[in-house]
Amino acid sequence: MKKLQPHIITVKDLITNNSLDIPEYQRPYKWTLKNVNQLIDDIITHKKKSSYRLGTLVIHKENNISNIVDGQQRTISLSLIAYAIYEKFKNEIQNDKQLKSIDFEKLKILSIKFQNDITLFNIQNNYREISRRIRQFDIYSIRFFFEKCELVQIELDDISEAFQFFDSQNSRGKDLEPHDLLKAFHLREMQNISTTEKLNVVKAWEEMDSRKLADLFENYLFRIRNWSKGYSARYFTKEEVDVFKGISLENKTDFPYNRLYRIGHFFTEEYNKNYQRNIDLSKADFPFQLDQVIINGKRFFEMIIYYNNIISNTDKLDTEKFQNFKTINEILTTYEGRYRTGDGYVRTLFDCALIYYIDKFGINDIELVINKIFVWAYSVRMKLQAVQIASIDNHALEDNLFKAIRESLEPKNIMNYSVKPIEKNDSTKTEIIFKHFEKLKYVN
Structure with missing residues (x-):
């Protein structure tokens, strides 16, 4: 990567930079009320300091356009605050020597025609909240915001380097x-x-x-x-x-x-x-x-x-065609202990094995294989009173059905996979699962 040359810019510099743009590949504007309120709280809290650093802005310079690679969320939020201040304090700004030169009607970032519904909703919602909050500002707060709140701007002329920097920083x-x-x-x-x-x-x-x-x-x-x-x-x-x-x-x-x-x-x-x-x-x-x-x-x-x-769509298989799937699905969505954290881990283990099988073999022989996947996964629940994340991780590695699926060339190879029967049910609130184990002949 080329040597970076960061420099400090103020909020005033940021919002008056007419070359700034947000490329189409950027994610939507997702800052919430919590984010903008925190930003405003920080500005008010630090307004007596000689300066306050807000973060980093990474720019990809191309054909006189400064595409924002990193810092989009904060840039839009700062532009919203700037415009809300202008709407509320027009007279004060017009009478201030440093601020009256800013053309608030032509803020570049806010002139962009955003298309994403998430972005549009958050801009409108956040602007209403900002308009309420900036009533706490006075002329000193306003000057501090525009002239003393700063960002570190880094300009790169290579898009690959820009994203690499973004990656390494974050x-x-x-x-x-x-x-x-x-x-x-x-x-x-x-x-x-x-x-x-x-x-x-x-x-x-x-x-x-x-x-x-x-x-x-x-x-x-x-x-x-x-x-x-x-x-x-x-x-x-x-x-x-x-x-x-x-x-x-x-x-x-x-x-x-x-x-x-x-x-x-x-x-x-x-x-x-x-x-x-x-x-x-x-x-x-x-x-x-x-x-x-x-x-x-x-x-x-x-x-x-x-x-x-x-x-x-995994849980949307035709239950009329796949009766075993229907039975197991009804058990897993109704048994008493299904909402416990440990049971959630086991359900994930079961889902992962089922998804991996379907990814490789589709629904071929799924009626036969699903019973084996069910017993293999829920034997962890049957054997333990408390299931941790380590419990399912250890089970997946020590009795590795995933490895068997990976190495299988036909569904019948999975049918040949040996799953040990359980001796008894040490778990609680799982009686219906235990009864299904008995029905499938997986209880000694």
């Missing part, structure tokens, strides 16, 4: 989720595709709730990938994000192992671009597998949305 922070870092990494891997295509690729990701994304990675994708390879999967943190980094097919280096992925990638691309798709309206998805090597960039985002859809 991997040390406390406010970003692991999936945010993955987004930055894989956006950086998409530098050879158009902005429009980037926007289309990331659109579905942006529309997902952040907590849902975190749950998808932590409870399903991370655990399945690690358990299938024989690795522990207790917690998905920033230190484990490399699990979702892989190969870049635009790289000229061509190792034998990645040729299969290269063929699948470029065939899918060409198939979907062919004029015949305008006739048959058919579209080919890349043939993803949960344990595959990750393809960096566009395919990563597609993969996440693909598995979010699969996982969301």
